[in-house]
Amino acid sequence: MSYYQLRDVVFTNRLVEAFGNDIELTDDQGHAVVYRLLKEFQLGATGYAVLQSQDHDDEDVEIFRIMVNANGEPELVTIEDDEEWENISELYDELTLPDAIDEP
Helix, strand or coil: CCCHHHCCEEEECCCHHHHCEEEECCCCCCCCEEEEEEEEEECCCCCEEEEEEEECCCCCCEEEEEEEEECCCCEEEEECCCHHHHHHHHHHHCCCCCCCCCCC
C-alpha cells in the first residue's frame, strides 16, 4: 500500500452520478441501510468513498474502495487491508480540517 498525502487526492463524482448522494447498502443481516455520501476521491488508480449511515447520530464513517464492474458501473468494496483503511481514514480526517485543500 502506498501512503498518500492530501496533495494526491483527486475528487470524483462517479458515485453521485450513478446513485445520487444517498446510497442504500445491505448489512450483514440482510437489512437495507441508507448512507449519505460524504466524500468521493481518487488516489492513484484507486477510488474511495466515505459514507455515513443516516440511521445513526454518531460521527463514525464507513470507507469503501470504489471498483468498476464488468458493466462499467461503480461498486463499493470493503477494504480488507488494515493499513490501507487506516491511511485512507487519516487522509479523510485531514480533508475535514478547515484548512484542507479545496474541492472543485
